[in-house]
Amino acid sequence: MMTPREYNRQDRYLRQVTFSPLGEIGQRRLASARVLLIGAGGLGSWVSELLARAGVGFIRIVDDDSVDWTNMHRQAMYSEADAEAGKPKAVAAAQRIALINSEITVEANVTRLAAGNIASLAGDVDVILDGMDNFTSRFLVNDYAVSTSLPWIFAGVVGAQGQVMTIIPSVTACLRCMYDAPPPPEKELNAANTGVLGPAVATMASIEALEAVKLLSAPQPPTSPGAILVLDLWNGSARRIESLSPREDCPCCGQRRDGR
Amino acid sequence: MKIRVNGESRSVEDGMTVAALLAELDLEPLRCAVERNRQLIPRARHSETVLNEADELEIVSLVGGG
Numbered sequence: 485m486m487t488p489r490e491y492n493r494q495d496r497y498l499r500q501v502t503f504s505p506l507g508e509i510g511q512r513r514l515a516s517a518r519v520l521l522i523g524a525g526g527l528g529s530w531v532s533e534l535l536a537r538a539g540v541g542f543i544r545i546v547d548d549d550s551v552d553w554t555n556m557h558r559q560a561m562y563s564e565a566d567a568e569a570g571k572p573k574a575v576a577a578a579q580r581i582a583l584i585n586s587e588i589t590v591e592a593n594v595t596r597l598a599a600g601n602i603a604s605l606a607g608d609v610d611v612i613l614d615g616m617d618n619f620t621s622r623f624l625v626n627d628y629a630v631s632t633s634l635p636w637i638f639a640g641v642v643g644a645q646g647q648v649m650t651i652i653p654s655v656t657a658c659l660r661c662m663y664d665a666p667p668p669p670e671k672e673l674n675a676a677n678t679g680v681l682g683p684a685v686a687t688m689a690s691i692e693a694l695e696a697v698k699l700l701s702a703p704q705p706p707t708s709p710g711a712i713l714v715l716d717l718w719n720g721s722a723r724r725i726e727s728l729s730p731r732e733d734c735p736c737c738g739q740r741r742d743g744r
Numbered sequence: 745m746k747i748r749v750n751g752e753s754r755s756v757e758d759g760m761t762v763a764a765l766l767a768e769l770d771l772e773p774l775r776c777a778v779e780r781n782r783q784l785i786p787r788a789r790h791s792e793t794v795l796n797e798a799d800e801l802e803i804v805s806l807v808g809g810g
Contacts, residue, residue: 527810617810642809662777663806664787671774674809714804723750725802731784
C-alpha cells in the first residue's frame with residue numbers, strides 16, 4: 485500500500501483524470517481554458533476555489549466589494565483577518581487561490597462590471613460564470629454573451645433556494661427569453677433582504693462549477709445545456725426543466741437570429 | 745379545468761389567464777418565467793394568454809443573490 489509521500493506534484497489531478505469522462509484530454513482542455521468570474525461573494529468564492537483545484541488554467545475574478553463579517557458564514561476562502569481588514573474580495577480570493585494551485589493563473593480585478601468594461605474583461609475568455617448579486621449585471625452579461633456567442637452560466641441563490649442554467653447563445657434560451665427584463669431592484673430577492681444559507685450557496689456553486697468543468701473539458705457535454713435546475717434545499721424539492729428553446733420573439737437573441 | 749403546474753395537478757377556473765394564475769399562486773409576475781407546453785410565454789402576453797385543459801406549466805421564480 486502506498487503512503488501519501490509516494491505521490492508528487494504531477495499527481496495533483498490523478499483522481500480527477502481517472503474519472504474517464506474527463507480523462508487526460510479533458511484535463512488538458514481545462515488547463516488551457518480561460519474563465520471570467522463576475523462576483524467573488526458566496527457563489528463566486530466557492531466556484532473559484534473549485535475551478536482552481538480542478539486546474540482551470542486562467543481565472544479572472546472581478547469584484548469591487550470587500551470582505552466583511554456578514555460574508556463569513558457562506559463565503560469560502562475568506563479569513564477573519566480578511567474581514568477585519570476589509571480586504572477586497574478579488575484580491576483575497578486570488579491570494580487564497582495562489583496557495584491552492586500555483587500552476588494556474590489568477591487575475592484579480594477590483595472593479596465593478598459595467599457596460600464600458602465588459603468587452604475588455606470578457607473578450608479573451610471561453611465562458612462567463614455568475615457570481616453576481618443583482619440582475620442589472622446579469623442582464624448586461626446575458627446581452628454581451630449573446631452578442632458575442634459566448635457561453636455563460638447563470639446561477640442564483642437566496643434563502644435555501646437556487647437555480648443554475650448553462651446558456652449557449654442561439655442553442656439554448658437566454659435570460660431574456662425567460663424573463664424579458666430584470667425585475668426592478670426593489671423586487672429582487674437577495675441575501676440582504678431574504679437571507680441565505682451557506683450550505684445552499686455551496687451546493688449551487690458546486691453545481692455551477694461542475695457545469696463549467698463539463699463545458700470546458702468535453703467537446704460534447706453529456707447533458708444538454710439550457711435545462712434549468714431549480715432546487716429548494718429547505719423543503720427538499722428539485723425540478724429540472726429540460727432544455728428551454730430560444731424564444732423567436734426574444735428581445736435579445738431572437739432579433740439577433742433574425743438579423744443573420 | 746385541470747392543468748399541471750410544476751409537475752403537480754391543479755384545478756383552475758375555465759378561461760384562466762397566465763396572469764391570473766400567477767396572482768392566484770401569489771407569485772410576483774416581474775420575477776416569473778412561464779413555460780406552457782414547452783414554450784416560453786413573454787411577460788407582455790401573460791394577461792392575454794388563456795390556459796387550456798391539460799396545459800402543462802412550469803413556472804420559475806427568478807432567484808437573485810450570489
